[in-house]
Amino acid sequence: MYALSSETSLTSSLPANIELIMGVIGHSGDIVLRELCILHSPCNAALVYIHGIVDTDLINDYVLSPLMHGKIEVAEHGDYGDKIDYARLKNIVASSVIGLCEVKEVSLLEVCIENILSGKTVLLIDGIEGCMVLGTSGGKSRNIEEPVTESVVRGSREGFVEDIGTNLAIVRKLVKNPNLTVLFYRVGRETRRELAVVYLKNIANDTLVEEVMRRIEQIDIDDAPESGSIEQLIEDNPWSPFPQLQNTERPDKVVAALLEGRIGIILDGTPFTLLAPVTFPMLLQAPEDYYERWLVGSLIRILRYLLVFMGLFLPSLYIALVSYHQGLIPSKLAISITSSREGVPFPTIIEALLMEVTIEILREAGIRLPKPIGQAVGIVGGLVIGQSAVTAGIVSPIMVIVVSVTAISSFALPNYSGGISLRILRFGMMLAASILGLYGIVLAFLLICCHVVRLKSFGVNYAGAFVHTHVSDLKDTFIRFPLFLMKQRPKIFRPKDKRRM
Structure with missing residues (x-):
């Protein structure tokens, strides 16, 4: 040879x-x-x-x-x-x-x-x-279908597939602009997978493009089987629980990001495209926020922020109030909680951890099993185990309610990676609440805020519009202003062309 x-x-x-x-x-x-x-x-x-x-x-x-x-x-x-x-x-x-x-x-x-x-x-x-x-490339590939992980009620039903050529063609079809630039790379010493960096050269900041290219060129690995491998190799802080690149299967989401001055990274062999940079508020945004009227989109977005708060703080608040601050609970509610906990042998933190771990086990089992069986395991398992635990006196009924509401709240996030980060931090908040009560929750929350404020995504502050001085970017944060008032692109990305309307 x-x-x-x-x-x-x-x-x-x-x-x-x-x-x-x-x-x-x-x-x-x-x-x-x-x-x-x-x-x-x-x-x-x-x-x-x-x-x-x-x-x-x-x-x-x-x-x-x-x-x-x-x-x-x-x-x-x-x-x-x-x-x-x-x-x-x-x-x-x-x-x-x-x-x-x-x-x-x-x-x-x-x-x-x-x-x-x-x-x-x-x-x-x-x-x-x-x-x-x-040019005779061909062979069989999956048909274009609706994205499984990002389904919408109103919007495009078109999703990316595993073929990079098809994915680039979808983007080209939606962006009929000569400024759309595609740069090709090969990643993986053994597999030589094709990777494309996509951006609009009249909008994207040159420094941002050069930084993305520099990090991709430094990748030295045998194989990058999925875009998640690329994400881990080019992110700013690998020790952070927060995702520093956004992944999506939706072409309309990629196009919207390109028009904001962001950069798309498309890898052959996966339908998930990476978007860089990303800020925390973007993880709470969904395509439907812009397809519906601004009042509807704003209401749904506020609801998401409320669900994030509940998913992060609800179990820890319950632990802190029951264990340390009973005086802050209304008398009738305190009596009800006390009666429901009668006979439970474990302290509140152990009770909460048992239920949270059980929920995580059911969630993981439901994902790995075949789809029809997985749904049955998630529903039946949750009902049977919860009811059996209450009947056996291992946990209280109100703890089952708290954990169930928390689990449902974490499912409401549009970004799966962001939901995982929330689940990780929830356990830390519960431990802090069990040690110092409400003071522990406040201290843990301040630590999270300090980390988020210091975190960068390709030089862009991860906290986004929460900390920088561009007031116009607040029009698309907690609420979504009417489209005719959102005339400028997000200034945090330093786009060349600052006006979109």
Whole structure:
């Protein structure tokens, strides 16, 4: 087997070129080598491609058939017999014979191999130096469907798929703008996955684009199987529980981000696109906020902030009030709580941790099981275990209510990664409440606020409009102002073109 060098070039000899290519990848059983003779020409040729990731109909109809059945006259008649004009032969084949849009010449063996592995077909002709790379990528892929993780009542039903070409085509269809720029990279030393950085060059800040490119170019890993791997390798603070890039399956969400001056990172093999940078308020925004009238969108957004508060603080507040600050509870409610806890052998913190861990187990089991079974496990398991725990006197009924409301609140967040962060912090808040009561909750909350204020996402403050001085950005934070009043793009991203309307 030959060692693949970046300086190895293909020659003009067909047998030598076949030996070079097959010496690198010929050990694999899905490599197809199709030798042929070009009609009306004494030249031999060969096609090399990988079965399963090419469109064989394209190869048969627009490559093989024209080469084998078309009339190609390239011989020059001289005193010493016919002589082949190889320059003319190459020009005729590329411009008149092969009926494909993508035809390019390649001379380096490394580039030739990379194109074959990407689903292209390589055409080798005896006497012509190098090869021709033909755009025959194909194979089976998933159809465009509605995103599973980000369903909406009103809005597009179109979602990304695992093919990067299809995803870029969807974005291009929605953004018919010559300023839309796509930069391609290869990530993974062993897998060489294709990655695209997408942005609008008339809007996105050049410093931001350069920073994203710099971090991607520094990635050195065997494989990046999902965009989550890219996210972990380019984020600012890997020790933070908060996601510092936004992931989405929705093309309309990506387009909206590009128009704000943000950058999209699309990886081949996953439907999840990364958006950089991101701020915490953006994790609470959903596409429907902008598709509905501003009063409806604002009401739903305020509700989300309330649910975030409940998901983070409700169990810890219950622990603090029952354990340390009983005097702050209304008398009738205190009597009701006391009577419901009669016979419970555990302190409030143990009771809460038991129920929270049980909910997390049910949630994880429901995700991993087949969809119909998973739903049944989540519903039946929650009802049976909760009722059994209350009947056995292990937990109180009001604790079941508190934990259930908390779990439902955490499901209401549009961003799954943000919901996971909330679940992690909830356990910390519960422990702080069990040690210092309300003082512990306040101290833990201040620590979280200090961390969020100091956290950066590609140089942008993670707290977003909560801390910076651009008042206009507050129009799209707690509430969503009417569209005719949102005339400027978010200034926190420092876009070149600041006005959108």
